[in-house]
Amino acid sequence: MSENTVQAKQKTPKPVARKDMTKWQWTWKEMKRNYVAYLMCLPFYLIFIIFTVLPVVLSMFFSLTIFNMIEAPQFVGIDNYLRLFLDDDIFIIAVKNTFIFAVITGPVSYFLSLFTAWFINELPPKIRAVITLIFYAPSLSTGMTVIWKVIFDGDSYGYANSILMRLDLIQASIQFFQNETWIMPLCIVVALWTSLGVSFLSFIGGLQTIPKDQYEAAAVDGIRNRWQELWYVTLPNMKQQLLFGAVMSITQSFNFGQIVTDLAGFPSYNYAAHTIMHHLQDYGTTRFEVGYSSAIATVLFIIMIGANLLVNKLLSKVGQ
Amino acid sequence: MARKLRTRNHKVVLTRSKGGDAGITVFLIIFGLFMFFPMYYAIVQSLKPLDELWNYPPKFYVVNPTLSNFSDLFQSMTSSWVPFSRYIFNTVFIAVVGTFGNLVFGSLAAYAVSKIKFPGRSILFAGVKYSLMFTATVTSTVNFLTLSTLGLVDTYWAIIIPAWGATLGMFLMRQFMVDGVSDTILESARLDGSSELRTYWTIAMPMVKPAWLTLIVYSFKDLWNTSSSVYIQSEQLKTFNYAISQIVSGGIARAGVGAAGAIVMLIVPVIVFVVSQSRIIETMATSGMKD
Numbered sequence: 325m326s327e328n329t330v331q332a333k334q335k336t337p338k339p340v341a342r343k344d345m346t347k348w349q350w351t352w353k354e355m356k357r358n359y360v361a362y363l364m365c366l367p368f369y370l371i372f373i374i375f376t377v378l379p380v381v382l383s384m385f386f387s388l389t390i391f392n393m394i395e396a397p398q399f400v401g402i403d404n405y406l407r408l409f410l411d412d413d414i415f416i417i418a419v420k421n422t423f424i425f426a427v428i429t430g431p432v433s434y435f436l437s438l439f440t441a442w443f444i445n446e447l448p449p450k451i452r453a454v455i456t457l458i459f460y461a462p463s464l465s466t467g468m469t470v471i472w473k474v475i476f477d478g479d480s481y482g483y484a485n486s487i488l489m490r491l492d493l494i495q496a497s498i499q500f501f502q503n504e505t506w507i508m509p510l511c512i513v514v515a516l517w518t519s520l521g522v523s524f525l526s527f528i529g530g531l532q533t534i535p536k537d538q539y540e541a542a543a544v545d546g547i548r549n550r551w552q553e554l555w556y557v558t559l560p561n562m563k564q565q566l567l568f569g570a571v572m573s574i575t576q577s578f579n580f581g582q583i584v585t586d587l588a589g590f591p592s593y594n595y596a597a598h599t600i601m602h603h604l605q606d607y608g609t610t611r612f613e614v615g616y617s618s619a620i621a622t623v624l625f626i627i628m629i630g631a632n633l634l635v636n637k638l639l640s641k642v643g644q
Numbered sequence: 645m646a647r648k649l650r651t652r653n654h655k656v657v658l659t660r661s662k663g664g665d666a667g668i669t670v671f672l673i674i675f676g677l678f679m680f681f682p683m684y685y686a687i688v689q690s691l692k693p694l695d696e697l698w699n700y701p702p703k704f705y706v707v708n709p710t711l712s713n714f715s716d717l718f719q720s721m722t723s724s725w726v727p728f729s730r731y732i733f734n735t736v737f738i739a740v741v742g743t744f745g746n747l748v749f750g751s752l753a754a755y756a757v758s759k760i761k762f763p764g765r766s767i768l769f770a771g772v773k774y775s776l777m778f779t780a781t782v783t784s785t786v787n788f789l790t791l792s793t794l795g796l797v798d799t800y801w802a803i804i805i806p807a808w809g810a811t812l813g814m815f816l817m818r819q820f821m822v823d824g825v826s827d828t829i830l831e832s833a834r835l836d837g838s839s840e841l842r843t844y845w846t847i848a849m850p851m852v853k854p855a856w857l858t859l860i861v862y863s864f865k866d867l868w869n870t871s872s873s874v875y876i877q878s879e880q881l882k883t884f885n886y887a888i889s890q891i892v893s894g895g896i897a898r899a900g901v902g903a904a905g906a907i908v909m910l911i912v913p914v915i916v917f918v919v920s921q922s923r924i925i926e927t928m929a930t931s932g933m934k935d
Contacts, residue, residue: 351763358762360840365768368753371809374790376775379783393789443668453921458680464917466869467885467909470892471686474899486701517679529928550664564932571776571933579779601781608785609874617785625782632777
């Protein structure tokens, strides 16, 4: 009897000291105590895992197989990747175009967002709100892309053709979206037009959190002009937004395939603006070659994650 | 000295050159015109009567503005076997139900991950964080397989259910909650015997209204623009965006109607954004990749 009470007393000090338990016992106890948290996470994470995590994992698996959705997948090792890089000329074109797109639109849209946000930051709030709307609106609707198609229409009713012809720069109208020299540059311009999105708003928000007294202190300390102020005060204070904006811009820069499809059709003329995304679409949802398209998806996944991690690493050095 | 400076607006503090101001103004005007011109052009185009659409050379203004393109948008589509209102209903249904589910599930998860200390929370959050680094293109093939296995292809749910697990809004809400919802208040509510669900609903959620609006805007915008091409094949389930692209492919004669459609496509998310702009900016101030 008394032994039991003593044991009970020893066993139930409140709460049980963590050092008395193994790591797993502690974790299990915490999990039971917080079961409500798991229930709250359940619906969101169930869907997230099924539609975002699982596809990435399954793509990596399917990329090692031949699979047509009807027969069971057949394991073929790295054949799909060999075919992709050695035998598929169009894929190489797609990789090249994707990189041209990303290398131009990513940084340009990032710096346009950052500088525009910075330039409008000191304007009165109402004017700032209007300018923000004008710059942000193009990214709100993919339906607006068609307007560019009308501006650069292939016949002389298009604005661009009509102006160029009146200026006597061209004799016959240019089929802008059926022309290898024009497709890529135009698609990039339109992509940039729609690119002041989440990162732009993030920069505007970040700029407004910087305490005014820091600028005053910096002015006292001898900051001479706005560029010094930007480098020594503003940017170090909005590092979080700089990192987040970079992720948004980079991810977006690999995702302009829809704009190309809207403007130049799918597949684009002579594959002039064919991107990895189009290649994936072609094999995945048109030809149903799941194994091959999974290899493409895996390559795209690695490129996107790699670019993001690399740039994040570089940017985290800002102001250090 | 310091006190004197502090009373001034920081604009006046010696760091602004006139040349710089002028340069910035010129940049904003030129870039602003570039951004605004296509929207202006869409408006002009949508107000042109048919004979002005055929004018050569095309004009940058409209002589006899008319709203007939907007009414044609509804009438001409009615003659096709799917009435135009059906496309609008499809888009609105997908956008509203998808956004609502994303808001409920996303905010529950954001609250749990940011405000309850349980094993695994950092892994769960890291998953969402890394998901921002790649796009739905990567997942499209397998998702098509999954959705057809579940029998959801060619239903609204093929678009709606994946949208319930969209991560951007949830991510921003979590970041907003980390500092935006005080742990002390939550702790005292728990000591008073309030259940987690109750604490979430009555204490945390009212404190993060800006983050809700942000989630709503992003989710709504994405779903409103969905073109549904792969997952939905039945004409009567197709979306507004799809219908517009069909009109535009009709060439110059339909350019006015197409522009009217594009304006309608744009105006709805613009209104949603304008109403919530200041709240979104407030949320974005806490955006960042921090854990």
